[in-house]
Amino acid sequence: MHCLTFVLFAVAVGVATCQVGWAQLTASASASSERLARAEGLRKLIAEKVAAIEPKVIAWRRDLHQHPELSNREFRTAKVVAEHLKSLGLEVQTGIAHTGVVGLLRGAKPGKVVALRADMDALPVTEETGLPFASKVRTTYNGQEVGVMHACGHDCHTAILMGVAEILAGMKNELRGTVKFIFQPAEEGAPAGEEGGAELMIKQGVLENPKPDAIFGLHVFAGLESGKIAYRPGPTMAAVDNLEITIKGRQTHGAKPWAGIDPIVVSSQVVLGLQTIVSRQVDVTAEPSIITIGSIHGGVRHNIIPDSVHMLGTIRTFNEEMQNDIHARIRQTSESIAKSVGAHARVTIRKLYPVTHNDERLTAQMLPSLERVAGKDNVMTISKLTGSEDFSFYQKKIPGFFFFVGVTPKSDLRTAAANHSPRFYVDESALQVGLKAMLQVALDFLESP
DSSP: OHHHHHHHHHHHHHHHHHHHHHHHHHHHHHHHHHHHHHHHHHHHHEEEEEHHHHHHHHHHHHHHHHHHHOOOOOOHHHHHHHHHHHTTTTTEEEETTTEEEEEEEOSEEEEEEEEEEEEEBBOOOOOOSOOOOOOOOEEEEEEEEOOBBBSSSHHHHHHHHHHHHHHHHHHHHHHHHHEEEEEETTTTTOOOOOHHHHHHHHHTTTTTTSSOSEEEEEEEEEEEEEOOOEEEEEEEEEEEEEEEEEEOOOOOEEEOOGGGGGGGHHHHHHHHHHHHHIIIIITTTTOOOEEEEEEEOOOSSEEEEEEEEEEEEEEESSSSHHHHHHHHHHHHHHHHHHHHHTTTEEEEEEEEEEEEOHHHHHHHHHHHHHHHHHHHGEEEEEOSSEEEEEEHHHHSOOEEEEEEEEEOGGTTTTTTTOOOTOOOOOOOOGHHHHHHHHHHHHHHHHHHO
């Protein structure tokens, strides 16, 4: 009797447990279905709003492209941006880090704070695209007359973020949390003797009042097919350092080299010696690294061995330990080669931007957002890039995610000019992908638990 009672009790409990389990499973499936439906609804809403604003974004981009401004001189660009943000009813700050603009959009519902960043500066490049809106601007840079061109796509970044701001401002009553729009000057580096860029914006409080929980940025990328998005978790773009080496010899007649110390020959040996650091002295399987000498100046006449030679270069690394090791090897190599012939080498290394490091957790969280925008087959991971980005300064302070949007038609992939080229070309139909991506990551992040 006791045994039968126990069996009946066990069956009853089992049935009840199954009923509870089934109810939970059904509720879970219903909640999952509801989330998917909401996500799809949001994706369609974003697509509709982007389609409506796309002509304005292209017009802004062309206007900015035709009126480019160098780092810390983005006066007209900043004015265009600030007036647009004010027209949307945002709280606007200007003059941050010289010409930076920040707009704050507070949603009607409480929630997180997300920052979206666009850079605004152009490059000292003479445009050769032949476009009807090509830049004809000329100015003086480092004492030389140069052309000015948006040869890296910052005009696209600015126009995209202006469009994102307009769309989100129109959704203010449904918006959960706060969006901080950061329009940053001098990503390409401040002029000699000046501060600028992300580092100065942070010093002047751009990540405070309110402090963002995360920051997102994008970059249009030549050589990546239009409609595709590329990203990488963890170290993505290299740290960059400026290298300056002065070789001091002893001036003499070119017909009597033994009467002096030839710094030109020494500098040639130093250049070759530096290449053995990467190729023979550090573990190339651990991390990529680059040492490039991009400028050598010495002498004024064919028959005079000069007193000194001045060299400029760049160093690219992906972790601090290797960075410091390479710096030490550069000094040792330069100084030892110079000393061996009685010359003197003075080595100056200035750290510029740290590694652009995508927060792994944030990257994984936002990957589905990018896939909803472009389709899973059009979102891909990429190898480490030896270019650099001062977005990395924000990532040192808060979690950040930086990704790339393709702007090269498939038919042009093999011949496309790279970013920073005078023939850099943007397929403007791809700008909508950047718009959708920034909107999707921002809204999904604000809605996340």
